[in-house]
Amino acid sequence: MPNPDRLTGLDSSFLHLEHGSAHMHVAGCAVFAGTAPSYDELVEAISSRLHLVPRYRQRLAFVPLEQGRPVWVDDPHFNARYRLAGRVFSQALDRSRPLWELWLVEGLSDGRFALLSKTHHALVDGVSGVDIATVLFDAAPDPMPVAPPDHDWLPRPVPTGIQLLADALVERATVPREIARGVRALFRGPRQVAERAGEALVGLGATAWAGVNAAPPSPFNQQIGPHRRFTWVQADLNRFKAIKNALGGTVNDVVLTVVAGALGRYLRLHDHPTDDLVLKAMVPVSVRADVDRGALGNQVAAMWAPLPVGLRDPVQRLLVIRRQMDGIKDSGQAVGATVLTQLTGFAPPTIMAQAARLQARQRLFNLVVTNVPGPQLPLYVLGRELDALYPMVPLARNTALGIAIMSYNGQLNFGLVSDYDLVPDLEVLADELRSAIDELAATADLEPDVADAAEAPEAAPDELATPH
Numbered sequence: 001m002p003n004p005d006r007l008t009g010l011d012s013s014f015l016h017l018e019h020g021s022a023h024m025h026v027a028g029c030a031v032f033a034g035t036a037p038s039y040d041e042l043v044e045a046i047s048s049r050l051h052l053v054p055r056y057r058q059r060l061a062f063v064p065l066e067q068g069r070p071v072w073v074d075d076p077h078f079n080a081r082y083r084l085a086g087r088v089f090s091q092a093l094d095r096s097r098p099l100w101e102l103w104l105v106e107g108l109s110d111g112r113f114a115l116l117s118k119t120h121h122a123l124v125d126g127v128s129g130v131d132i133a134t135v136l137f138d139a140a141p142d143p144m145p146v147a148p149p150d151h152d153w154l155p156r157p158v159p160t161g162i163q164l165l166a167d168a169l170v171e172r173a174t175v176p177r178e179i180a181r182g183v184r185a186l187f188r189g190p191r192q193v194a195e196r197a198g199e200a201l202v203g204l205g206a207t208a209w210a211g212v213n214a215a216p217p218s219p220f221n222q223q224i225g226p227h228r229r230f231t232w233v234q235a236d237l238n239r240f241k242a243i244k245n246a247l248g249g250t251v252n253d254v255v256l257t258v259v260a261g262a263l264g265r266y267l268r269l270h271d272h273p274t275d276d277l278v279l280k281a282m283v284p285v286s287v288r289a290d291v292d293r294g295a296l297g298n299q300v301a302a303m304w305a306p307l308p309v310g311l312r313d314p315v316q317r318l319l320v321i322r323r324q325m326d327g328i329k330d331s332g333q334a335v336g337a338t339v340l341t342q343l344t345g346f347a348p349p350t351i352m353a354q355a356a357r358l359q360a361r362q363r364l365f366n367l368v369v370t371n372v373p374g375p376q377l378p379l380y381v382l383g384r385e386l387d388a389l390y391p392m393v394p395l396a397r398n399t400a401l402g403i404a405i406m407s408y409n410g411q412l413n414f415g416l417v418s419d420y421d422l423v424p425d426l427e428v429l430a431d432e433l434r435s436a437i438d439e440l441a442a443t444a445d446l447e448p449d450v451a452d453a454a455e456a457p458e459a460a461p462d463e464l465a466t467p468h
Contacts, residue, residue, distance in 0.1 A: 002171055003071055003167060003171055005058075005071045005072040005073070006068070006069050006070070006071045006072075006168075006171070007060075007069045007070050007071070007072070007122060008069075009069065011069075011122045011123075012069045012070065012122065014120070014121040014122040015060075015070070015095075015120075015122050017396065017397075018092065019397060020397065021224050021225050021226040021397070021419075022224065022394070022395060022396055022397040023090075023091070023092045023093070023394060023395075024120060024121045024122070024394045025092075025093050025099075025118050025119060025120045025121060025394055026118075026119055026120075026121055026391070026392065026393060026394060026404075027116065027117060027118045027119070027391075027392040028116070028117045028389060028390060028391045028392060028406075028415070029114055029115075029116055029230075029232070029389075029390045029392075029415070030114060030115045030116075030117070030386055030388075030389050030390075031108065031112055031113075031114045031386070031387045031388050031389075031390075032112060032113055032114065032115070032381060032384040032385060032386055032387060033111075033112055033384060033385045033387050034111065034112070034113075034383075034384040034385070035111060035113070035384075036104060036105075036106045036113030037104075037381075037382045037384070039104060041382060042104055042381075042382070043080050045381070045382055046080055046102065046136070047080050048146060048148075049136055049146055050080070050153075051148075051149035051153060052136075052146070053136070054153075055072060055123065056098055056100055057074060057075060057078045057098060057153065057155070058072040058073055058074055058075060058098055059072070059073060059075040059095070059096060059097055059098050059099070060072065060073075060095055060099070060122075061073045061158065061159060061164055062164070063161075063164045063165055063167075063168045064161045064162075064164065064165045065165065067165055067168050067169060067172075068164070068165070068167070068168020068169070068171065068172065069168075071159075071164065071167075073156065073158050073159060074155030074156045074158070075097065075098055075155060076155040076157075076158060078098060078155065090226060090227050090228045090420075093118065093120050099119065099120035099122065099123050100117070100118060100119040100120070100123065101117075101118040101119075102115060102116070102117050102118070103115065103116040112387065113384075115381070121394060136381075137379040137380060137381055137386065138379065138380040138381065139377060139378075139379065139380070140380065141380050141383045141385070142383065143380070143382075143383070214364065215279065215280035215364060215365050215366045216277060216278070216279065216280070216366070218267075218272075218279060218366050219267070219270065219272060219400075219422070219423075220366055220367055220399065220400045220401040220422070220423070221366055221398050221399060221400070222398060222400055222419075222422055223397065223398055224395055224397060224398070224399070224400050224419040224422065225419055225420065225421055225422075227419070227420035227421070228395075228417055228418065228419065228420055229417070229418045229419075229420050229423065229424075229426040230392060230415070230416070230417050230418075230426075231416050231426050231427055231430050232390040232413060232414060232415050232416065232430070233413070233414040233416070233430050233433050233434055233437075234388060234390075234411060234413050234414075235411065235412045235413065235414065235437055236410065236411065236412065237251075237407050237410050237411060237412040238410060239412075239437075239441060239446060240254050240255065240412050242441075242444065242446055243440055243441055243444045243446065246444035246445070246446070247315060247318055247440075247443070247444050248318075248319075248322060249318060249321070249322035249325075250322075250325075251371075251412075252325070252371055253318060253321050253322045253325055254318065254440065255369075255371055255405055255412075256281070256283075256305055256307065256321050256325070256369065257314065257317050257318040257321050257436075257440060258433060258436040258437050258440055259281070259307065259369055259403055259433070259436075260279070260307035260308055260309050260311075260317055260321065261309075261314055261317060261432075261436030261439065261440070262429060262432040262433035262435070262436040263279060263307060263309045263429075263432075264277075264309035264310060264311070264312065265432040265435065265436065266428065266429045266432050267309060269428065269432075274309050274310040275310050276310050277308075277309050277310045278306045278307065278308045278309070278310070279306075279307040279309050279366040279367070280304055280305070280306065280307070280364075280365045280366050281304070281305045281306075281307050281365060281366065281367055281368065281369040282303075282304060282305075282364070282365035282367075282368045282369075283303045283304070283305045283368075283369055283370065283371075284368070284370045303328055304328070304364075304365060305321075305324075305325060305328070305369065306320075306321065306324050307321075307366075307369075308320050308321065314436070314439050314440040314443055315440075315443050318440065365399070366399070367399055367401045367402055367403065368393050368396075368399065368402045368403070368404075369402075369403045369404075369405070370391075370393050370402075370403075370404050370405065371405040371406075372391065372404070372405070372406045372407075373406075373407050374389060374406045374407045374408040374409075375408060375409065376407065376408070376409055376410065377409060378409050379408075379409075386408070386409075388408065388411060388413055389406055389408045389411075389413060390406075390413050390414075390415040391404035391405070391406040391413070391415040392404055392415045392417045393415070393417065395417065395418075395419065400418055400419040400422035400423055401416070401417070401418045401419075401423055401429075402416075402417045402418075403415070403416055404417075414430075414433060416429060416430055416433075
């Protein structure tokens, strides 16, 4: 019987991808209206709800000799105040502690404050992270009482190295029997098996073909350092929907179009040739079923999206992206990526570690562009309304730029993160993104949007852009 607290192969791969300056935590900046709560008040509010997400009081335990993937164990020294210590996105999470942190930032303009969240990718993907946020936040200014836990939390004893090793070896010996049982059950319906196998093989072929074709050289693909810059662009979700309705495609097609437009503008400002240049974006795709919403861990696959940065006409750029994204969906890339994701659960940990590190050294993509749907209603913390939510995606070892997009309560907000030295003018790219949105909206006969042109709040970018 597999250990439910053991990391899946995909979750474990995010640990192996973390190396040197490549830190694999997802993060976010949530800006609220009103005065900041006191430190003690915030700690008490968080502590009163941690029983709803028990994984956040657990840390990793590593199997000796790498004979199994790590497992989550209760942290006997858990202390919420320790986790709220002042750190920044540039620093790696401490693997000897629960893999999340939260900061309270006071003194923003207009009497606002912010919460900076940071969670390791081995713990959550984008979709499950949104689900956890809705648990920790309230949907009304006057919060509904949270049912207390059935009993006081007492950490289970941390297993010894011998226990971890024995459990991993037993699981490795017994799980294949469960796999065999599943295979026998599947073969009772041979027609369905053949259809599923055919779809999986086609998808694997499409995924392999997309992955082996290296991304073109770009200024964004160099060895990153330890420091980060972070800024954001706030946009209107309805505006993107209006562009989609006027010009065709999906909201995600529109997002990729404006990202490609901004990147092309930025590269040309830096005298980088863009004629016929098509950058390659890794676009995470959630494969999480509705019944799994709220569960931690990763259920995400990858698709490789083209970004024709050399096309200056925004409508032509949208048509090309729309056509190619339709082709990618028809090719079964998502199916193939899902199959590969499932297969990682059966790979020995040492092979998984080497494979993850090898992939991180390859130029399979130029940047990550991830679009996560967030809650479309206002959220609150201790009666303070959440004004905006700006996500951050981790940078791989040779990827100096990442763009994360999250919708929230009618907004569509872009979080831009970069290596501090390799992309020193990240605000310029943010300005080009605003211009690309306006340009595409103008072709759809939409009026300029005030939200797109709004400046980011003053205090938070200054806090996050400084190297630590």
